[in-house]
Amino acid sequence: xxxxxxxxxxxxxxxxxxxxxxxxxxxxxxxxxxxxxxxxxxxxxxxxxxxxxxxxxxxxxxxxxxxxxxxxxxxxxxxxxxxxxxxxxxxxxxxxxxxxxxxxxxxxxxxxxxxxxxxxxxxxxxxxxxxxxxxxxxxxxxxxxxxxxxxxxxxxxxxxxxxxxxxxxxxxxxxxxxxxxxxxxxxxxxxxxxxxxxxx
Amino acid sequence: xxxxxxxxxxxxxxxxxxxxxxxxxxxxxxxxxxxxxxxxxxxxxxxxxxxxxxxxxxxxxxxxxxxxxxxxxxxxxxxxxxxxxxxxxxxxxxxxxxxxxxxxxxxxxxxxxxxxxxxxxxxxxxxxxxxxxxxxxxxxxxxxxxxxxxxxxxxxxxxxxxxxxxxxxxxxxx
Numbered sequence: 001x002x003x004x005x006x007x008x009x010x011x012x013x014x015x016x017x018x019x020x021x022x023x024x025x026x027x028x029x030x031x032x033x034x035x036x037x038x039x040x041x042x043x044x045x046x047x048x049x050x051x052x053x054x055x056x057x058x059x060x061x062x063x064x065x066x067x068x069x070x071x072x073x074x075x076x077x078x079x080x081x082x083x084x085x086x087x088x089x090x091x092x093x094x095x096x097x098x099x100x101x102x103x104x105x106x107x108x109x110x111x112x113x114x115x116x117x118x119x120x121x122x123x124x125x126x127x128x129x130x131x132x133x134x135x136x137x138x139x140x141x142x143x144x145x146x147x148x149x150x151x152x153x154x155x156x157x158x159x160x161x162x163x164x165x166x167x168x169x170x171x172x173x174x175x176x177x178x179x180x181x182x183x184x185x186x187x188x189x190x191x192x193x194x195x196x197x198x199x200x
Numbered sequence: 201x202x203x204x205x206x207x208x209x210x211x212x213x214x215x216x217x218x219x220x221x222x223x224x225x226x227x228x229x230x231x232x233x234x235x236x237x238x239x240x241x242x243x244x245x246x247x248x249x250x251x252x253x254x255x256x257x258x259x260x261x262x263x264x265x266x267x268x269x270x271x272x273x274x275x276x277x278x279x280x281x282x283x284x285x286x287x288x289x290x291x292x293x294x295x296x297x298x299x300x301x302x303x304x305x306x307x308x309x310x311x312x313x314x315x316x317x318x319x320x321x322x323x324x325x326x327x328x329x330x331x332x333x334x335x336x337x338x339x340x341x342x343x344x345x346x347x348x349x350x351x352x353x354x355x356x357x358x359x360x361x362x363x364x365x366x367x368x369x370x371x372x373x374x
Contacts, residue, residue: 003233012275018231019277023284025224026236030285031292033217038304038318040211042373044359045366054214055221056341062222063345067229075230082234084334084343086350091339094332095357098325103362103369105321108336109329110238112322113282117289119301122318127242129322134239134246136323137330141263148331157347166347181215193374197208200304 002076029059030114037200038106038115038122045103047191050184057177064170083155090148105129209296225345232277235342238285239329241278248273263330308371317372332357 001007005015033055034040043049070076102108107115107126115123137144159169212220228235247267251258258264273279293299305314329335332354334343340358343351 002230004230005232015232016275016277016280019280020284022224022228022231022236023281023286024288024291025227025284026221026281027285027288027290028292029217029221029224029288031289031298032212032296033214033221034211036289036293036298039306039373045362046370046374048374051211051214051217055218058215058218059221059225060341060344062219063225063229063235064347066222066226067345070226070230080233081229081346083346084339084348084350086348086353087333088353090331090333091350091353092357094328094330095339095354096361097328098332098335098354099328099358099361100365101321101323101325101328102336102358103321103365104372105318105325106373107318107321108238108325108358109242110236110285110335110337113238113285114289115304117286118293118298121301121303122305122314125315125318126322126325129319129324130239130242130326130329131246131322133323133326133328134243134330135250137327138246138250138261138263141261144331145262153349156349158349158352159347161349169347199307 001074002070003080006080007077026110027114027117030111031118035111036115036118036120036123038111038120039196039200041111042103042106047187048193050188053184054181057173057180061170061174061177064173068166068170083157086153086156087149088151088153090150093147101133206297208298211296222345225342229345235338235345236281237278237334237338237342238282239326239335240338241273241276241282242326243267243330244273244276244279306371306373308374314372317369 004010034051040049041052044052067076067078071078105126107123109130112123112126116127159166162169225235247264250264251268258268303311303314305311325335332339336358340351340355344355
């Protein structure tokens with residue numbers, strides 16, 4: 001029965017080793033997908049490379065179906081699995097600021113670590129910038145506290161909001177993602193440009 | 201010398217890479233009850249640096265004091281996970297022949313401009329990830345997998361904004 005670490009009282013040292021091993025897999029998956037390149041990531045927003053869309057939604061659906069399946073066969077207790085808490089305004093405003101950071105900087109935090117690992121110097125600057133951004137948020141927190149804490153809805157699920165079962169939502173997401181993949185494949189043909197593999 | 205003319209291996213098929221990433225994420229849920237993260241590791245390093253330099257100031261800070269328990273970054277789960285990401289990325293890049301020190305930039309901009317833009321983008325992303333309680337990994341990808349509404353909202357805000365602003369930054373990429 002999972003999750004293993006909270007249920008079996010795993011020692012902190014072993015838990016940290018698990019963190020490292022999971023990170024290895026995370027890093028290999030991101031680098032193999034091509035997320036160590038900012039120009040490949042940014043391709044998403046100009047249509048010439050929609051790898052981000054394909055990897056992101058395939059990964060999310062894979063994990064979602066896995067969780068539903070493991071729960072169905074009794075291998076995981078979903079009550080113990082962490083569900084992100086929803087604070088209406090901070091999620092939206094935080095997301096908008098991150099989106100601006102994405103198109104300007106070309107990375108998100110996870111991909112910047114993958115890019116630095118193969119020697120991208122621009123990723124190092126992105127990471128240094130994000131440290132400063134976090135520092136500024138912490139130092140100016142009283143200014144944002146009201147926004148940060150407003151409208152807490154708790155760990156609410158999208159399936160609950162829509163009033164459907166988790167499995168049906170997963171099915172709906174698969175249909176929507178398949179349509180988006182189709183649009184993505186079309187976009188890559190329409191906005192095709194010369195191969196930049198040698199430049200990245 | 202031979203390495204210099206050798207072409208790097210192709211990237212993995214994106215759908216296959218997505219399944220691989222999804223399996224890693226699922227393993228994280230099964231083993232620990234939580235998904236993946238990235239900006240939390242950066243915060244852990246920032247908090248420990250600030251509290252080493254100015255411990256009283258950090259203890260009095262309404263935000264940083266929430267995280268001083270994870271004072272030693274070598275004992276933070278996310279920091280160890282990100283150490284794994286860096287080594288995993290290195291192994292994958294070495295295998296594929298992609299290891300190279302460089303500033304990756306569009307031929308239309310200078311390396312210096314790329315570095316300035318990367319720093320500004322990082323600053324915004326760092327700030328936004330604190331306000332939004334997590335980044336693309338911890339809030340959007342992980343959140344969506346557990347069907348959290350916050351995950352879907354954060355994902356749409358990040359990608360929607362990047363699409364909306366893409367026109368203004370076209371020369372930086374194409």
